[in-house]
Amino acid sequence: MTVTIVDGIAPSIWDAAHDVDARRPRSRQTQLGASDTVCGRRAAYILHGTTPTDHPDKRAAILGTFIHHGLLESARTEYRWLVERSVQDHLIRGHVDVVQLDAATAARLPARHRPAIPADVLTVEDVKTKSTYLWDRVLRYGATAAELRQVQLYAGALSEVGFEDIPGQRYLARLGPLNIARIRFRFINRDSGAEHVQEIDFDPQRAAEAQWWVERVRETGSPEEMPRDFNGPGLDAICDYCPFRSLCWPGTAPGVPEQTALIRNDADREQALIDYVNGHELFSKGKRIKEFARKKLDRSPEGIYGPNKLSWGGGNDEEKDDVEAMVDLHEIAGIPVPMTPDANRMVKNLKDAGLPIPRRKTGKKTPAVINIAPA
Template sequence: MSTDRSANMPIGASTAPVPDLWKGAHRDDRSRPRSRQRLLGPSSIGLCRRRAAYELHGTWPTDLDDNMHAAILGTWLHEGILRVLAEQYGAHTELELTDGVILGHADAYWTPSGQVPGVVEDVKTKSTRALDLVVRQGPRRHELFQVHLYAHLLRTGGLTNHPHLPTGKPLEADVVRIRYVGREYGQVVVHQQAYDEDVTRQALAWAEDVLDSQEPEAMPRDLDGPGLSVICDNCPFRSTCWQLDSLADDGRAPQTILAEDTAAITEALSAYADAAEIESAAKKRKAKARKMLDAADAGTYGAFRLSWSGGNPRPPEPDAEAMIRVLEGLGVDIPMRSGGRTSRTIGVSRVPEAG
């Protein structure tokens, strides 16, 4: 009989390796076909022309972040939603559509039946804050472009490689739908409308502008840049686009590259002055409305919901002034640290016209 007892010893739970979920999730996400496609995708049309041009020209991404947890959670939720639409409601899902230049994958499509028209649907997962914006303002332009382009490609015979639907032949798609699903609580907001040829023409004209570009840098930046746009913050080309590697380590904003001459600076000053005047008037209106609501109970009032938070007692805090007095009374030197620099304050005023 063997005297080796190691085989019978329990394995220590503390030493069992735990696979890193997010490292694996990011590797999986980057290996997806969509992450590697180089044709112009409907999801990119209407968003930012320079970003779309980077994709079209095959520019290597400079910013593949390892903290895209929300986006990956959205992908997993998205896959589950499409499975339910297919298994429970008979939708055809993940339809590959192309006209040889634009390549996309429509989330769901229902063929016409009786009095029910053909419907193409795009599913989007959103944070609660973003979902609230959809409720208040409706779909963004690029979202309408995307779902209308799916319908356009279906209507013009752009379906490829499908086991149940005829490929290369026009299919009816008279209704477009965008289904928004909240990632936190599962709220659902649906936008549905008749297919609109005018929206498709606008989307195709936008795409044509990018397709005609000789290089990405010839295309304008359509968004406000890192720190001001969530889309820019998460763009895989943001360092290249905004020249982040060349910025000095002095806290200079990426947007300073836009103020390249006197004309651009003058334009920015005009925008700043105009916005400041509007902001000042809006703050006064907001301050008055806030004071009017100070005694109002939480609840729904017409198209608005009022809620309150905060108002709780704070725990005691150290009294810096009292501590200084104590140290001075004891004759002890007060510890000091560098104060750094004060924030730069901008001053913009209009120059009176000569006259």
């Protein structure tokens, strides 16, 4: 056990939290759980038993786990919903966050196991905690494709097999395949506590597509056969925090983007240039549309208009440092007024006097600037 001392005073509680997290089944598994299906390459590393190469900062994820656990436990004790129950089929094994039984299915269980609040139709729920940074995206777009895939896998296993037949939940396994009708996502804002619910009908076809995705991963001879689903470190946060980052994006010199390894020949280079030009055109077009709309909206009152809510910020008195008052305060307090030469002022003075501006090399290089023109 390693213990870090915070501010030279007391042991960091994060060391304890990391040790607890390392003992969680999810942290030690080599079998694919539905939550590992966020990226095909990452799922393949896990399935092939690859040892993680990177140990990113997990504090935000651990906080999410604590909140998640507390909320699910409350749903279990207060609503008697089925929480963190095991499911297993030929493809995945894991724990489904919540199953809210409908009254008809619940009637097949002993009375003490029936939900205090049954669903109108049998519902599989996934609880996700999100930061404020991602909240707008959650409200606008709902669950991501990877999140949908995860819950479809669990719902698919429940509808084909039912709950896993293990001690502690044999009474649930005896229900057999379940008549799943709905999938629910419950998003919780980690910073404000705001709650947002998204519901969709369960579609066996969507579950079959998610299962086909896992089958593709299982058929690979090595993880590298599976394409990367993200653009890599520095571009997608999931890669920055991926335990297989160094394996997935190996071998570049310090300061060189990992993505440069994807250019192996001139054909790759040609395609990347085409992508760059296409991306630039989309960006320019989007910028024009956005700027035009912004000008048009300049005098619009706040309110809800169709799918969007308009509000205005800013409009406060602008402030800047009062240099004269600061000099006075320095003199009153007996603090020496800094006399560092003002480079901007000197450049202006020299320019006004028609004199050359002296320059010297700093020993550093300016950043590379890409220029692309029609060939």
